[in-house]
Amino acid sequence: MAFEALGELLDDSLRLPVGNRTYTVPAPSAEVGLRTQALINAAAVAADGGAVDEQVLSDAAERDLYRDVLGPAHDQMVADGVSWPALKHCAITAMVWIAQDKAAAERFWHSAGDPSRLAPNRQARRSRSGGANSTKRPGSTSGTSTRPATTRGKPQGKRRP
Known part of the structure; x- marks a missing residue:
């Protein structure tokens, strides 16, 4: 199997509809x-409270990023006049596309930048996955059992008065 030309495999553009124009x-x-x-990774580290490379987040590095x-x-x-x-x-959607992929950029686009619309809340995730329920787990079916606990220390005998 030979490699195909990369240009035929990749969709190397992003089409963003804004108003009446795409x-x-x-x-x-x-x-x-x-x-x-690098900027997205540095922003994620900063959001988690980590130390950030000042050079990566400098004004010069951010200048004209959207352009x-x-x-x-x-x-x-x-x-x-957008x-x-x-x-x-549009610019942040493009950044997500660049840093991740087109599917992630589409999810961001459809969330309108609202993080709560991007990741469903815990209750919604649980209701889709079946989540926790109140059914108890069955016991072991290995056929073995544990020995009853023994008392440790002195043997139990008659008490002296």
């Missing part, structure tokens, strides 16, 4: 992809 975000360069991945991840779609959105919340949602 913007195409091309795959980023390796440099932008690596920087985006970089959206590529030419950024300038098209600005020229079309609102700031919409542009920001």
